[in-house]
Amino acid sequence: MSRLIVVSNRVPVPEKGKAAPAGGLAVALQAALKERGGIWMGWSGKSSGEEETPQIKTIIDGKITYALTDLTDRDVEEYYHGFANRVLWPTFHYRIDLAEYGRKEMSGYFRVNRFFAQRLAPLLKPDDVIWVQDYHLIPLASELRKMGIKNRIGFFLHIPLPPADVLLAMPVYDQIIEGLAQYDLVGFQTDYDLANFVGALVREGIGETLEDGYFKSHNRIFKTGAYPISIETAAFAAYAKRAVNNAMVKKAASSIIGHDLVIGVDRLDYSKGIPQRLDAYERFILANPAYQGHVSYLQITPKSRSEVPEYEAMQRMLAEQAGRVNGELGTVDWVPIRYMTRSVARPILAGLYRLAKVGLVTPMRDGMNLVAKEYIAAQDPEDPGVLILSRFAGAARELKSALLVNPYDTEGVANAIARALSMPLEERKERWQKMMDHLLVHDVMEWCNNFMDDLTQVPQEGDHAALL
């Protein structure tokens, strides 16, 4: 069996003595790496200052080698904060209004990808299979190919892929597309993302659909597909069941006696639609005064990307908004919104999901959204809560028994909250069971295996000539 080489921007190196379990993606990829043996390479998250040739640092854990490199201050600024987070992230989330197309950042992005390729190439054996994760590293295969690497290389995009007119707003869109065409397998979260990719290339006359998901572009033939990512469903359900004994979860439970809990859990990001959700919740309270004093909305939003000014501003605005709603609607013994900016360990999070009657997952746009899946997995089968899910989350393609909402429609979301809180037990059970059955089969291990099965079967570079 060939070794697996995973490359991602950040690497979840297991910390010795740390009890908290890693997220599903790390669990699945580590399992695949353990089975095949291999390397997980990426940025250490640290800066080397001005030092331009930081060495790879390796940490060996059984059959897995973690290979980490520092980046210079300039690299971090241009590649990570600059192009990845200020161009690719907003553009791919349909927010071209927020994208800042600086030439310096663009060249920094391609430079750092070349640097990763130069660091990775000496570690490779001819039959290694390489799996590159996400938008930070789109040009990696192209850089490896320039160095003569012929291994099978797969790419999975964790975020959405927008339609042609949005994609083409990016001045270097052609290099990004050419970068994708250098892979042997390009995977997206949903059939919609895949259709956008194929549609954009066909419309621009730079791609042609072949049979079995194969696609021809830039003189290469590669496979494309939708591989919806998932969670470690059974393990997450078990955490949630056990979490009732956790001290913090018990505290939360005793603090909501006589209240229905509504929960929102998101990284701080404009794509997640948190201010719009708070508006909808406020609208719900105003339209349903009987719930005043009897419902609590817990929003857990750890800070992220604080170095990017928009994120800092967002954090301030959100705190102000929660404060305003609490000030205007709250009473001496009732706080309508509980707003937390600290991160919560996964087992506790599982317990909090289970306490909540309603899971509010209303991103304006999301590749998948794992919170939606975690909320379902955490429910008590005898008394499950209701998931309210944005139709613009990739998860909505699968979780069709959720209450699907349009996050731009404040009144629609407010009505959905009222409907969820008054939904009869039978209907809640029926909806939940369908989604849980789906997630037990389609978990993160299945995602990983499906992608790996396809990646190990696609023709290798060189064998493409016959297909062209």
Ligand code: ADQ
């Ligand atoms: P994210 O944008 O980070 O991921 P999401 O899929 O919701 O979004 O994953 C967030 C993860 O972080 C979840 O596992 C959640 O439990 C955890 N998390 C969030 N807030 C937390 C908190 N306060 N404390 C502890 N944990 C918290 C990107 C894409 C998504 C895609 C994933 C995976 O944007 O669309 O689903 O990658 O492909």
